[in-house]
Amino acid sequence: MSKRLETEVWSLDNCAGCGLCVAACSKQVLQWQSADHPEVVRPLKTVGYSKAPLDSCSFCEKFCEEVCPRLDRWAPYETRAIISATARGPVRSGAPNDVIRSILAAGRTTGLIDGVIMLDLDPWDLKPVARVASTIEEIVDNVGPQYLWAPVFEALNDAVYEKGFENLAIVSTPCSAQAVRKIKSSKNPRLRTYQDAIRLSVAVFCTGIYKPEIVEExxxxxxxxxxxxxxxxxxxxxxxxxxxxxxxxxxxxxxxQQAESYTRPGCGSCDDYLGESADIAVGSLGAPEGTSTVIIRTRAGDVFVRNAMQMNLLEATSNVDTAALEAAAAEKDRRARGRDFKSLQILMLDALADPAKREDAVQQFVRLYRTPVRPGIKGSARSGCTGC
Ligand code: SF4
Ligand code: SF4
Ligand code: SF4
Structure with a gap:
């Protein structure tokens, strides 16, 4: 069983719900029993006249840990360009989803991608679902709202192993873009098939995602x-x-007020609003009326956005309120500290029972509460007197 996922992610309510660990689990023992996080379901093995739970994880390379974005901290990719954009074509629209549709439709037309994995909403029962789309029509129809939760990577194995897509775009929340970044940075050769198949990640700005129960309840x-x-x-x-x-x-x-209690627990300590690990991030924050802000962070993102502009499916200006984006980044710091504080509490409880962990707890306390070095104050960061 993955102890790290249990202690560092699930028990701290840090699971982002991306579902990549479930997709990558070699023994398929991870399942969603609730929306909060996946769980290991141990199959029963017959031993003589009785049955005993089988520990499937003992001889595993821990792919679940290898792909989980919540076990790492991600410095933002550098920003290459920020534009405000409007989708052109049959419908002229500045809605984030329409801007994303334009970028993907252009990419599909020119063969930059052969499929897209995204969250969609079933129009009949209003259940969020991860889908894989391959034609322009499917892409335009299926890019749905990204504010009702489903594990987006639920569609990954179907796309890669069943349908054989080789150049996929993943459209989702910033945490799923972190998951793409994590799997792309893995050195494990057994994850190579996924690495090779994912070509682009697009994130929608996100301050939280709701559990699907909100619709029924x-x-x-x-x-x-x-x-x-x-x-x-x-x-x-x-x-x-x-x-x-x-x-x-x-x-x-x-x-x-009514919706807030349906936010997934993992969003409470999330520190990425602006898709800082995505090739392209899109949202309305900072954009003038009738447009979306598009942040291009990588070369791949640049190629896709230029391609959409060349095909006249995207119109862009540089008119973005960057102060609004900076304010969102400041809020991210506040949440990151909240997350650190939660893990410090757990570490302190562990240290009560295990003296060997006391030094770790002290170090983490110092990291969390140290005074940042300011110009004009000599010496390294300090943990107590601020020298006021
Ligand atoms: S340790 Fe291996 S078998 Fe166990 S949950 Fe993780 S990936 Fe699956
Ligand atoms: S964040 Fe994603 S990879 Fe990590 S435990 Fe949650 S669902 Fe699995
Ligand atoms: S706030 Fe958004 S990006 Fe962060 S964990 Fe929740 S769904 Fe993911």
């Missing part, structure tokens, strides 16, 4: 709206509301 039961009455779900860019637009034209709104 709030919309259906509390608001008395049947699933088949709903034409589409929408969320405000600042997440102040989520609303259901019904087929009869009326709108039912779920206010933030």
């Amino acid at each position: 709030v919309l259906v039961r509390r608001m008395d709206v049947a699933r088949d009455q709903v034409k589409r779900l929408e969320i405000s860019p600042d997440r102040e509301w989520m609303r259901a637009v019904l087929w009869d034209g009326t709108v039912r709104t779920i206010p933030r």
Whole structure:
């Protein structure tokens, strides 16, 4: 069993829900029993007249740890360009999903990619689902909202091993882009097939994702709206509301206070709003009305965005409110400290029982509360007196 996932991710409510560990598990013993994190399900083995749980993880190379983005800290990729963009084509739109559709449709047309894995919403039962799309029509139809959770990498093995895609784009949340970065940086040759198959990661700006139960418990039961009455779900860019637009034209709104308790626990300590590990990150923050902000962070991202502009599927200006993006990055620091504090608490509890861990706890305390070095103050970072 993966002790690291248990102690450093799941027990600290840090699981991002990407599902890459489940996809990469060689023995297929990881399963989703709840939305919070996957669990190891130990198959039973017959021993004489009785059955004993089989420890499938003993002789495993721990692929689950090898791919989990939450076991590492990720410095942001450097930003190559920030633009505000509008999708062109049959519909002119500045919505983030439409901008992403344009970039992917252009990439598919010119053969830069042969498939896309993304989250979508089943229009009949409003359940989020990970899909793989290959034609332009499928790509345009299937890039769905990224604010109802499903493990996006649930579709990975189907795309790579069943359908044989070799140049995939992954569209999802920033944490899933971190997962792509993690698997791409692995030295394990047995993960090479995944590494080779993923060509582009696109992240949507994200401050949290809701558990799918919100639809049944709030919309259906509390608001008395049947699933088949709903034409589409929408969320405000600042997440102040989520609303259901019904087929009869009326709108039912779920206010933030009601929706907040359905946010996945792993989002509470997430420190990446702006897709800092994605090739391209897209969102409305900082963009003028009718456009989306597009942050290009890698050469691959640059190639895809230029390609969409050359095909006249994307129109761009440099008119972005970068101060708004910087404010979001500052909020990230606050959450990162929250996450560090949580792991310090666990370490301190461990240290009570195991004196060998006390030095680790002290070191982590110092790291968390040390005073940053400022110009004009000599010496290294200090943990106590600020020298005021
Ligand atoms: S240790 Fe191996 S078998 Fe066990 S959950 Fe991780 S990948 Fe799967
Ligand atoms: S963050 Fe992703 S890889 Fe890590 S435990 Fe959660 S689902 Fe698995
Ligand atoms: S806030 Fe967004 S990026 Fe962060 S863990 Fe939640 S879904 Fe992932």
